[in-house]
Amino acid sequence: MYGGMKKTHISMVAGKGGVGKTTCAAAAAVHHALGGETTLIISTDPTPSLSHIFEVEDRRKPARVMDRLYLAELGVEEIKQMWDRKFGREVYEVFSSLVAVGYAEFVDFITSVLPGIGDEFMVDYIKELSQDRKYDHIIWDTAPLGQTLGLLKAPAMLSEHLRPAPRIYSRLKLGGETKKSVLDIIKGWASLSNDDIDFLKYQVKFVIITIPEALAVAQLDGIFDEINKHGLTPDQLVINNVVEDSTGSSFLKARAEQQKGYLEILFTRYQGIKIVKLPLFPGEIKGIDRLKELERYLFPVE
Numbered sequence: 015m016y017g018g019m020k021k022t023h024i025s026m027v028a029g030k031g032g033v034g035k036t037t038c039a040a041a042a043a044v045h046h047a048l049g050g051e052t053t054l055i056i057s058t059d060p061t062p063s064l065s066h067i068f069e070v071e072d073r074r075k076p077a078r079v080m081d082r083l084y085l086a087e088l089g090v091e092e093i094k095q096m097w098d099r100k101f102g103r104e105v106y107e108v109f110s111s112l113v114a115v116g117y118a119e120f121v122d123f124i125t126s127v128l129p130g131i132g133d134e135f136m137v138d139y140i141k142e143l144s145q146d147r148k149y150d151h152i153i154w155d156t157a158p159l160g161q162t163l164g165l166l167k168a169p170a171m172l173s174e175h176l177r178p179a180p181r182i183y184s185r186l187k188l189g190g191e192t193k194k195s196v197l198d199i200i201k202g203w204a205s206l207s208n209d210d211i212d213f214l215k216y217q218v219k220f221v222i223i224t225i226p227e228a229l230a231v232a233q234l235d236g237i238f239d240e241i242n243k244h245g246l247t248p249d250q251l252v253i254n255n256v257v258e259d260s261t262g263s264s265f266l267k268a269r270a271e272q273q274k275g276y277l278e279i280l281f282t283r284y285q286g287i288k289i290v291k292l293p294l295f296p297g298e299i300k301g302i303d304r305l306k307e308l309e310r311y312l313f314p315v316e
């Protein structure tokens with residue numbers, strides 16, 4: 015593709031709850047697969063919405079959806095495994111030097127108490143997947159607004175909180191299996207966080223989904239601010255559920271009229287960014303054929 019050195023393209027689809035993130039992510043995945051790219055669509059949504067929209071029964075991870083398209087919905091179990099592989103034992107060593115707690119109990123606690131933890135691992139996991147070069151494109155369907163923001167905050171927050179730590183831990187040596195000092199472990203976390211934020215910065219494309227309604231428009235600035243604050247830039251804004259045909263019923267006319275003001279605000283406020291409009295479809299969007307209809311709007315021929 016690129017003279018032998020294939021690069022994995024990564025798109026992260028974000029936005030407030032219920033605006034059509036999963037639908038758009040699925041349509042984008044179909045687009046890239048049809049274009050000949052081996053594509054993975056991935057999420058940590060606790061309800062299996064991707065397999066529902068693709069009408070996939072295959073429970074393997076990844077499951078095959080169609081030619082060149084694979085799907086992985088990671089649940090609590092997979093997230094626990096990721097935790098385990100990545101830094102579970104080390105973090106536990108630190109934690110258990112202060113508090114008496116069993117390992118299984120500790121992991122249960124951590125994965126249940128931090129709702130955004132799936133997405134935090136996802137950055138790391140997708141980074142690894144992209145290094146494998148197995149996929150040409152990875153589409154990441156994220157959890158709604160709050161959790162995604164939490165994810166972006168996580169690495170910076172970690173570094174911040176770790177700052178006083180060396181003073182506390184420098185004299186404490188861990189026994190048993192761990193040869194490293196707590197200080198080394200903490201340094202390891204911090205550099206992992208930095209790698210992840212760099213990865214987001216330089217390799218991931220951010221696609222923000224919104225709808226032309228008051229609350230969604232009001233919350234959008236917050237999403238942009240949060241993304242910018244971390245030195246990241248959104249690449250595309252998708253306005254979903256747009257009704258523009260005013261030749262139809264009075265019902266549609268009223269909706270179109272109401273959306274007009276919000277569309278104007280969006281186009282004025284976000285001039286610097288590529289904007290795509292998607293129509294509100296009469297039926298629900300389920301199955302590959304329906305997604306193909308959406309795909310035409312999402313990727314207009316320019």
Ligand SMILES: Nc1ncnc2c1ncn2[C@@H]1O[C@H](COP(=O)(O)OP(=O)(O)OP(=O)(O)O)[C@@H](O)[C@H]1O
Nearest residue numbers: 031032033034035036037158255293294295298299
């Ligand atoms: N353009 C559209 N026309 C008609 N229906 C749509 C459109 N976009 C999305 N929908 C429908 O809206 C509902 C919500 O969409 P979706 O699940 O993609 O949102 P989401 O942002 O992923 O939600 P969540 O935040 O819960 O993950 C679905 O039933 C979907 O079929």
Ligand SMILES: [Mg+2]
Nearest residue numbers: 035036059063
């Ligand atoms: Mg969703």
